[in-house]
Amino acid sequence: MLSTLGLLGAMRELSSAFETATGVHIDADFAPTQALLKRLRDGETADLVILTREGLDEVIGEGRVAADGAVDLARSYVGLAVRAGHAHPDIATEDALRKALLGARSVAYSRLGASGIYFAGLIERMGIAAEINARATIVQQGFTAERLVTGEADLAVQQISELKQIDGIEVVGPIPHALQTPAVFSAACLANAKHAAAADRLLRYLASPEVVPVLRQSGLEP
Structure with a gap:
């Protein structure tokens, strides 16, 4: 998973809960959206990405990320x-x-x-x-x-x-x-995801009501 820094705090707790519940290990790397966009365009691969909505729409338009199933996760000020x-x-x-x-x-x-x-x-x-x-x-x-x-x-x-x-x-x-207009952090699976089923499972978990308290605690709005 490649994720914007805005989700780092929440993902520390959510990754642990997800791994415990599913046995699926999350190898996550966090960086600003602009840095992640450059890495994706330079050919780096991943299964799931979390970017600003604008950044995600860019890579969807480029065919790097699957448009189907893209989900807005949180709002951030x-x-x-x-x-x-x-x-x-x-x-x-x-x-x-x-x-x-x-x-x-x-x-x-x-x-x-x-x-x-x-x-x-x-x-x-x-x-x-x-x-x-x-x-x-x-x-x-x-x-x-x-x-x-x-x-x-x-x-x-x-x-x-x-x-x-x-x-x-x-x-x-x-x-x-x-x-200000709040940033919206959104997630989607990459078009060439090697672990598509696991990535989709994580995506659905991150979009579920179960994670709302963790998002709020980390300074985000669901």
């Missing part, structure tokens, strides 16, 4: 985090968010992830891109909140489900919903 014990800035409104971002010594955000692409566009629309990027901590891929723990940044921006993967930080909350 972009949020902000601070190092544990540090003050939580007000980010409830656009004006408050602007003040918080401009007041930070450095903001960490990703280069390849859906959240980073969104955030780069957001600060451009807000008219503060030059100021933020002049002192931003850009993460090529991985978890931006790690830069809070190392002290490189004051604020980290990423999907809330990804922020929650790092110890020693606190999620302040989501960027105001009026300023």
Whole structure:
């Protein structure tokens, strides 16, 4: 299975439950959607993929992924985090968010992830891109909140489900919903899946009501 980082937290628990119930082992690799799209286009194979809906639609259109059975699994909002014990800035409104971002010594955000692409566009629309990027901590891929723990940044921006993967930080909350469209993470089997039956079984499990509490706990909405 190749999966976007947004599902890493949930899949740690769900993979174990699935393997225990079925005896099917899941060999999972996690990376940003854009990185996974490149790997698929470079010829890497897998049985199941979890990507943003837009990314999945791209590889379905290219014939790499089977359109039949594609399922939307979870909705995810972009949020902000601070190092544990540090003050939580007000980010409830656009004006408050602007003040918080401009007041930070450095903001960490990703280069390849859906959240980073969104955030780069957001600060451009807000008219503060030059100021933020002049002192931003850009993460090529991985978890931006790690830069809070190392002290490189004051604020980290990423999907809330990804922020929650790092110890020693606190999620302040989501960027105001009026300023963002939630990412939808979707799954499908690859057209050339070698273990198609097992992949389909995992897909149906991930789309079942049974996994809803785990998704919510990891910062996702079913």
